[in-house]
Amino acid sequence: MPYQISKILANAAVSSDVMLMRTAWSEKPKPGQFFMLRMPENSPVLLARPISVHDWENGILSLLYQVVGRGTGAFSRLRPGDKIGLWGPLGNGFNFPDPGKIALVGGGIGIAPLYYLAKNIPAKATAFLGYRSEPFALENFGGFCESVKISSESGFGGHFKGFVTELLEREIGAFKAIYCCGPTPMMKAAAELCGKYGVPAFVSLENKMACGIGACLTCTCANSSGRHARTCLEGPVFRAEEVFFDA
Amino acid sequence: MLETTINGIKFKNPVIAASGTFGFGAEFSGYFDVSLLGGIASKGLTLNPREGNAGQRMLETPSGMLNSVGLQNPGLRAFVAEELPRMKKYRTNIIANLSGSCEGDYLAGAEILDDSGIDMIELNISCPNVKSGGMAFGIKADVAAALVSAVRRKVRRKPLMVKLSPNAENIAEMGKACEAAGADSLSLVNTFSGLAINIYTRKPFFENVIAGLSGPAIKPLALRMVRDVYKAVKIPVVGMGGIAGWTDAAEFIMAGASLVQVGTANFTKPDICLDIIRGLERFLAEQNITSPDELRGII
Ligand SMILES: Cc1cc2nc3c(=O)[nH]c(=O)nc-3n(C[C@H](O)[C@H](O)[C@H](O)COP(=O)(O)OP(=O)(O)OC[C@H]3O[C@@H](n4cnc5c(N)ncnc54)[C@H](O)[C@@H]3O)c2cc1C
Ligand SMILES: Cc1cc2nc3c(=O)[nH]c(=O)nc-3n(C[C@H](O)[C@H](O)[C@H](O)COP(=O)(O)O)c2cc1C
Ligand code: FES
Numbered sequence: 446m447p448y449q450i451s452k453i454l455a456n457a458a459v460s461s462d463v464m465l466m467r468t469a470w471s472e473k474p475k476p477g478q479f480f481m482l483r484m485p486e487n488s489p490v491l492l493a494r495p496i497s498v499h500d501w502e503n504g505i506l507s508l509l510y511q512v513v514g515r516g517t518g519a520f521s522r523l524r525p526g527d528k529i530g531l532w533g534p535l536g537n538g539f540n541f542p543d544p545g546k547i548a549l550v551g552g553g554i555g556i557a558p559l560y561y562l563a564k565n566i567p568a569k570a571t572a573f574l575g576y577r578s579e580p581f582a583l584e585n586f587g588g589f590c591e592s593v594k595i596s597s598e599s600g601f602g603g604h605f606k607g608f609v610t611e612l613l614e615r616e617i618g619a620f621k622a623i624y625c626c627g628p629t630p631m632m633k634a635a636a637e638l639c640g641k642y643g644v645p646a647f648v649s650l651e652n653k654m655a656c657g658i659g660a661c662l663t664c665t666c667a668n669s670s671g672r673h674a675r676t677c678l679e680g681p682v683f684r685a686e687e688v689f690f691d692a
Numbered sequence: 693m694l695e696t697t698i699n700g701i702k703f704k705n706p707v708i709a710a711s712g713t714f715g716f717g718a719e720f721s722g723y724f725d726v727s728l729l730g731g732i733a734s735k736g737l738t739l740n741p742r743e744g745n746a747g748q749r750m751l752e753t754p755s756g757m758l759n760s761v762g763l764q765n766p767g768l769r770a771f772v773a774e775e776l777p778r779m780k781k782y783r784t785n786i787i788a789n790l791s792g793s794c795e796g797d798y799l800a801g802a803e804i805l806d807d808s809g810i811d812m813i814e815l816n817i818s819c820p821n822v823k824s825g826g827m828a829f830g831i832k833a834d835v836a837a838a839l840v841s842a843v844r845r846k847v848r849r850k851p852l853m854v855k856l857s858p859n860a861e862n863i864a865e866m867g868k869a870c871e872a873a874g875a876d877s878l879s880l881v882n883t884f885s886g887l888a889i890n891i892y893t894r895k896p897f898f899e900n901v902i903a904g905l906s907g908p909a910i911k912p913l914a915l916r917m918v919r920d921v922y923k924a925v926k927i928p929v930v931g932m933g934g935i936a937g938w939t940d941a942a943e944f945i946m947a948g949a950s951l952v953q954v955g956t957a958n959f960t961k962p963d964i965c966l967d968i969i970r971g972l973e974r975f976l977a978e979q980n981i982t983s984p985d986e987l988r989g990i991i
Contacts, residue, residue: 447723448963483960491907492752492959515752532723532962653750655757655959658723660715662735662761663750673743673764 446472448532450485454505456523460581462512463554464521465499468529470506474498476562477624477649477682480533481657482508482520490519495654495677497558497626498534499582509582511554535657536681539647544568545621549590550613550635552627553577558649559626563589570624571616575609575631576601610634617642624682625649629690636685646685652676693976694969696730696984698928698950699851699876701785701811703730705969706984707941710932710955711736711789711814711855712761716775717782723962728969730951731785734771736816739797739804741767747899751888756909756934757956758886760898763791763819768801772808785811787853793822795842802846813850815843815875818857818882818904830857830882833869844874853930856880858910858917867921867929878921879930879953881914907956908934915947922948922989936960938971948989 455467470480476498483493494516500507512521523529539562541547547570549559556574560582563570569591574580578599586593600606610631613623617638625635626649639646654664659678667689668674674683694705708731714720717732726732744764751758766775771788779786788810792798798815805813817830817839829839840854852874858881860866867878883904888897897903914933922929931949935941936957944952957964972984981987 448961489755490752491755491956492757530961653748655750655759655956656713656719656962658715658719658962660719661713661750661759661959662744662764663759665744665749665764667746671743 446532448530450528450530453523453525453527453529455525456521459509460579463581464510464512465582466508466510466520466523468506468508468531469504470501470531471504472534474501474506474534475538476565477538477558478534478536479558479657479681480506480508480531481535481654483530484516484519485528485530488519490516492516492655493530493532493657494520495535495651495657497649498561499557500561500564509554509557509560532657535677537679539624539649539682541566546571546619548573548613548617548620548623550609550623550625550627551575552609552631555625555627555631555649556582557626559624560586560589562624571620573609573613575627580604608634610638614638617644620644622647625685632685633690636688636690639685647682648685648688649681650676650683650688651681693982694972694984696950698930699812699853701851703785703951705730705972706945706949706951707965707969707972708733708787708930708951708953709958709965710953711816713955713958717779720958720962724966727783729784729965731787731811732779732782733787733814733953734775734779734789735765736763736789736791736819737765737768737771737801738763738791738793739768739801741765741770745898745900748897751897751903753886753888753905754909756905756907758888758898758903758905759883760900760903762900768804772804776809780809787812787814789814789816789855791816791819793819795839798839798843799846802843806847806849810850812853813847814853814855814879815840816855816882818855818859828857828859830860830866832861833866836860836866837869837873840870840873840875851876853877853879855882856921857882858884858913858933863917864920864924867925871925871927875927877928877930877950878925879932880921881910881917881933884910884913906934908936910934911936911940915943918944918949919947919991935968936964938968938975941968941972942975942987945984945987946989946991948991950988
């Protein structure tokens with residue numbers, strides 16, 4: 446679909462630094478796809494920012510984003526009725542050919558695309574969600590997952606104190622595949638775990654992007670074939686063994 | 693109304709998508725009809741395929757961006773065999789951006805392009821020259837002129853446009869030297885050499901240390917250089933650097949540009965070139981001007 450300027454329907458905090466934005470988008474995206482979001486005219490923020498589909502229902506697109514810098518900071522100050530520019534849906538998204546038992550492994554804001562995946566996956570998945578401290582945006586995972594396991598590095602609210610990969614390792618043998626999104630060290634740890642137990646893993650990368658459509662070649666990641674793949678086009682979801690996490 | 697001819701090539705309007713910012717055109721075809729463009733400049737092409745630079749490749753800066761892509765491209769033979777037939781389906785001029793790291797590669801590349809179906813060659817002299825310790829060909833006028841005249845001898849059929857680096861020691865002298873060496877036209881500017889530092893790791897942000905600055909931040913500098921070069925040479929000048937809307941394009945034409953190129957702005961809105969074409973059309977109509985020729989170089 447062409448570039449669109451869309452009205453913001455809601456944009457509110459769900460935790461101290463995470464916001465949920467809703468805006469209109471008529472076509473249904475695939476889980477794991479993302480949009481490029483751009484501040485309206487005359488903003489000092491030049492480039493658009495890639496944000497995953499957190500949910501889509503009846504023409505309403507939901508985006509869950511963490512305020513980390515200039516771009517997301519500017520988004521956080523938009524109010525209902527303000528305009529935002531966007532294009533998408535972009536990227537390959539998650540493919541789920543196997544009907545077997547699947548684990549969704551999210552770290553921090555990486556849980557954003559996993560919710561829409563949980564909702565659209567043929568069989569109910571098990572979610573492993575890892576947080577620094579207080580969990581956010583949990584509400585609906587339960588309804589679409591067989592079970593939801595939570596970890597918190599600070600042990601907030603009595604949740605499992607530690608990394609989400611520790612929770613995953615306890616049960617990893619039960620899964621046919623894992624789908625993972627989060628900070629690079631966490632995805633690397635999850636990928637190593639999957640390698641150790643022989644479980645296929647798919648990771649969604651969050652490289653810096655300028656165009657989002659395969660033209661600028663700034664988002665590339667080194668892969669095992671020695672090539673630089675475009676994260677926005679060939680990804681953002683890759684088989685974990687194809688990705689060089691340290692490159 | 694916007695039609696402009698340079699080097700015997702007719703452009704239906706003066707707006708060209710700049711090299712490295714528009715892929716091979718197909719990436720944008722879902723967002724607007726790219727046949728409406730005056731032209732498309734391909735990604736920088738080298739004789740052999742290149743995977744480009746490792747590490748981070750992009751950083752947004754105030755009103756601009758730094759990039760360190762490092763000429764990732766499929767190589768000239770794959771371009772001619774695979775990308776060009778697709779690009780030829782668009783009813784617009786195809787400009788091949790020829791890059792290289794030594795004279796031999798440029799010359800072999802020039803021969804391939806001269807025999808191909810492209811409309812024009814844009815010789816990118818901002819590339820590091822392996823032989824002189826990585827200093828770009830486009831810094832010293834005598835180095836650039838030697839390359840341009842060697843390439844000129846290989847390019848017999850296609851117009852040869854030389855793309856100048858704003859990092860040249862003296863941009864007007866550089867323009868004159870390239871003209872004397874046989875360039876049919878000049879385009880400018882490429883990106884400015886820039887640096888960013890991660891203060892916590894105490895390392896350069898980019899593995900290559902230096903990166904190229906583009907976007908609105910460079911516009912006043914680029915505009916001044918286009919005027920300097922326009923006044924120094926007789927061949928047509930193609931202007932670019934930070935064009936983000938039709939008013940910027942009109943400024944470049946008034947500074948002397950026959951055509952303009954739009955780069956970084958394509959990343960901010962995939963169909964921005966169309967906005968710029970429409971805006972220029974409206975402006976000319978409002979001002980009762982029948983051709984951009986009436987505005988060219990009036991400053
Ligand atoms: C496909 C994809 C999907 C994504 N989905 C989501 C999503 O659903 N939700 C979400 O919240 N995010 C998502 N992201 C990440 C999101 O795009 C980025 O967080 C966002 O672009 C940051 O923009 P910003 O301007 O706010 O931050 P920036 O200003 O770009 O900074 C981001 C971070 O980098 C650091 N940084 C900046 N410059 C430097 C420097 N020179 N040295 C060291 N550190 C530096 C900053 O301190 C900051 O912590 C996604 C990314 C991709 C690629
Ligand atoms: C990501 C990126 C890649 C580029 N790649 C090339 C290239 O391959 N060859 C070239 O001649 N110029 C390249 N350029 C430079 C642009 O074509 C243009 O000269 C420059 O960005 C200034 O224009 P702008 O401010 O409108 O972007 C690139 C620019 C960017 C931002
Ligand atoms: S963001 Fe431009 S190629 Fe991926």
